[in-house]
Amino acid sequence: MSDLQNGSDHHRSVLSFDHLLTSTKRKELLQNCGFSVFRTASCNAETAISQRAIPRANPDHLRPIFERFASKEVKGKKVMTSEDFIRNYLGLYTEDNYNRETVRLLASAADTTKDGDISFEEFCAFEALLCSPDALYLTAFELFDRNASDTISCDEFEAIIRHTQPLHDQDFDFNSDFIKRYFGVDKKRNINYHSFCQLLHDFYEEQGIQAFKKYDKSGNGTISSLEFQQIMTTVKGHLLTDFVRNNLIAVSGGGASGHKVTFPYYAAFNSLLAKMELIKRVYVSNARGNLDFEMTKEEFLHAIQSYTQITPYEVEILFHLSELNHPGRKTLNLKDIQAIDPERLKRVSQMDRLINIKAVHNKDERGVGIAFLESAYRFLLGSVAGACGATAVYPIDLVKTRMQNQRTGSFVGEVMYKNSLDCFKKVVKFEGLLGLYRGLLPQIVGVAPEKAIKLTMNDFMRDKFTKDGKIPLYGEIIAGGTGGMCQVVFTNPLEIVKIRLQTAGELQQAGKKIGVFTVLKELGFLGLYKGSRACFLRDIPFSAIYFPSYAHAKLATADEDGMNSPGSLFCSAFIAGVPAAGLVTPADVIKTRLQVAARAGQTTYTGVIVPIFETPRKGGKMGTVVCKSAARFFCIFGE
Template sequence: MFPLDLPRVFPRVHCDADETASATSTTAKAVTISALNSVKNVMSVPETELKRWRRVFDSHATAVADGQKYLTKDQFVNAIAPAGDLSKIRRAQFAILFRVADTSKRGVVSWEDFVVFETLLKRSDADYWIAFQYFDVDDSGTITYDEFKNVFKENVGPDAIPFDFECDWVKLYLGTKNGQHVLGYNEFTQLMKGLQGERLRQAFKYIDKDQDGFIRPDEFKRIILEIAGHKLSEAVAERLPSLTTVNHPSGRISYSEVVAFHNIVRDSDILERVIREAIAKSKDGRIDQSDFLNYCETSTRYSLFTPMEASIIFHFAGRGNSSQRLSLYDFGQLLDPRWRAPLDVSENPATTTKSVLHQIAHSAYNFVLGGIAGALGATIVYPIDLVKTRMQNQRSTVVGQLLYKNSFDCVKKVLRNEGFVGFYRGLGPQLIGVAPEKAIKLTVNDFVRSRAMDPETGRIKLMWELIAGGTAGGCQVIFTNPLEIVKIRLQMQGEAAKLEGAAPKGAVHIIRQLGLVGLYKGASACLLRDIPFSSIYFPAYAHLKKDVFQEGYNGKQLSFLETLASAAIAGMPAAYFTTPADVVKTRLQVETRTGQTHYKGMGDAFAKIYQEEGFKAFFKGGPARVIRSSPQFGFTLVAYEYLHKFFPYPYNGNGDAKDVETALTTSSPEDLSKIRARNALKILLDVHGEFGRRTA
């Protein structure tokens, strides 16, 4: 196998004693130290990471020589280019990095070369270091004036706006080594950071022939596309000439406007953070120009954007109307280079039919996942539900009926008298019914919310949140009432067997006994419980996620525990405040035994319970209900959301998603090396948008 060719990847630096006093020599020493540190990194790569690199290398390398595998240029690009990259960098341009990785200039990359290159990407300054190596043609550890000039020219092409290499700006960055102008690594990084600004100044001066400080819209577009075209979406690029309408109806664009637009593009990451935070704090999910500037003033030490820059931002985001309130989706075309306008499908009958079928299919998908999630949540908390039911049915006015002192006493006696299986008495019908019950509740809530939600901001008014939850709660009663009356009678049979020696009856016997009408006994109380419960629960859940745990804030996704906490906490007030209706429902649905009060209906039940047992009776089993409902809905909602993540709906629609995904919201730590490789290309593309295409 070939030895590690470290001298090429980490440039040779010659430091003569006579040069130790010069700034360039100091830089060279720093580069040498940095190179030595990188060599250490090669030796300290974790075994797991080395194995991962080996898998990547072996899966792409096919060229064989001397019994060893090698990566060709195309294979190297496939191995290191990020999948689904959010920039407008073409995959072919990643071949620029091949020149850095191909240490021996053989036209292929060996396993040893690949290890050193991947180790190089682990450096915190890998992006600038790779760019430095690309310009350091002779591997000297410094970049001469001629090297910088020649690499620049061979990549930008003859049709590019010319750049004056003899300008004072370039000379300010160049030191002297052996009488030759050179750039050390640190000086090079600063030069590259400021190069776009100097190119912008020179390009404007070159095009502004009469030196009056104005250029035509088409000339402005040419400058921006050459310098920052890879950072713009096609929608913004096409409308670049419209900048003339912001401040100069005469049809010309000033140097100040050109600089302002360039500043916006250069600081797009900062701009995105400000916009996301300002929108997150707004009431309607939209901001106007005043909101934007006010937030800049209050959230930063210094004003980040000038009024001219704010006007330009809102001009392009608002498609020419800078006075309107804009959502994050509107700003997406300015923040995301790969932004595409949604297709207009309103006039296509075939597409409309397809959209209706998609909505039906999507509701069915939610229904199935809701049923699975509901069954899981019900199973976990079913023993608590059994205790809650028995406590609610306990009548203090009947002698000998006080079987349980409290919920804990009930648990002990059920375990002693009926065994562990007793805690799951009636679970079968519960699982059969809970699937459609929870599925209806979750599906209807999602459906109503989606129709009432602003498609661009993702916001929904509180009134519609309450309506969505209440509608969901009302619709589920068609399954809830028969399910619960059977479940309650099954749960009470263990108690009846203890008191009266009665033989337990199965669910089928209870259904036959009740009949179709009897299965809906207590339905009014069930509605009185479920509609307020869902009206409280779903809005509380949504606002806990958004306002307390900051879901979506700067792209944040909630953890498992945060989601569970949101769902569980939301269930507490919803469960407790609807306990009176649940008590009445239980009394109406349970089979009345000898000596117990008989209730004619919901109103009669409320009156008699109050007269015989007092106001406190309406909250019997309240704590048990909270203990049961809170974790049940917690696990149900967590399961529902995670099922959506693990089994995503396969159809993405017709571009109607309003999420704005950028590098700020999609980058992950495990992709850091590929992010740095992409950023290295961005630094080079700042020289010219065509960089690398002529030499790749």
């Protein structure tokens, strides 16, 4: 029901049917009718949203609920009275001085026979009605159909409408041409369900026009700001949020209570509020997932060129309201739309990326403690992501390391593998499947803080460079490079241990087992940072390329609502990772050869400069540029 309540523009007018209730809880009718049934009958609203339909409840589950609240018995069967259904079951009008006629009218929505009682069959039928896609209109139709004739007469329509609070104040003219167009000149024609839906939709527009005419006593098409406020808070109150309600005078006259509101302004203002669903879609489509996006008036006008139903006058009012929400800034953001639209964006689904969730959104409110908690949260997410990624690509990473370590030369047996596939086959053949995961455990232990600190520092630096929801390209590059630089503290010890274990299968002699502690004992603390300069040379450029490319690729592959499917995320990572991995592969090769435990007769290196010149000579003409990096391209998803 929650999905149905937050429907498209025409549903918004049906929500104004809450004026039927004269007490302060009038707005709870449709909400509680739906929510109570679904809550007790276990209808899955989340499934409904995804499937665009609400599943029916099991009648066996509904019966004990019905019998618990049914206080009356007719012909041996329990039935609910109006009070049972509205006051006891739905929990409305629990006060002693409740309006009995209002309770009876509301209960008639479930009382299809209109005999004053609700049987179990009618209770189940009402649950089925609430599960239908047009539940709002169907519920309203049942309320107006007082004699169960499946049609609505003019007398029935007038009787129910006159029970609403705004009609007490505005005195709607039921002899107007509007009413006669639906019910005939003599008002004797009955209308069916679909005609009633259109009538109910158009009625509140007509009610607004009649209210304007009532206050426009001079007939020149203007009313005062105070009269505008009076109309909006009564006839159009269902369209107002607290923010709009409190700023009606300011938005209509700039604070001058004597300012005149023209009918075009009045019509545009109401039309804007009725089109907020479309306004949201225009914004979300241009924000492309960036919930902090600040949209200028020019950008918005350009975006609505294909939406002829939105006028420039409505845009002018929209940005005036937006400026009232944050004085001094002439842009539109998500918070402005939330402040204007009473539906609170429930229809247009917007989910924050987990990494984007923040304790506070105002930088001035972000103290040391809050910043630490946000960083810890991101650190945890980065740890989980890093561990999963490392496990998934570890066999490919092992093949990459062994391919990068081998070189051409005159030593017997120096070249062990023809290509990456040959390397993979030989590892499985001589070391078994577990050989592909040699050194995985320390990799998982170390990769969590490694990836976490990279992601955390990247996001931290992006926050510093982001202003008004936008970050310049140089800021993205610096943020990525900073993340890559900081990760080397964890990366280098992790990499050298991993590489020694990955190549251990090539070095192991009978009876000699190489493990983590063997490597740590051999290297010592300072030895763990051997090849760190090459590691900096690889990780800083990689992250500086990868993170900005990934962010822009995500925006380019997002759908019209700014959401990314798993396929688009994969493509974005591939687009960003391939050039990043390819460009830094030479540095990765040099790092590998510096950190590996050389076999007998193999050249050993102690610095970065010599491998730069030696690798092309011993790795082939394109040794440094390509260097068997096909496997590395697949490792980008573990970065």
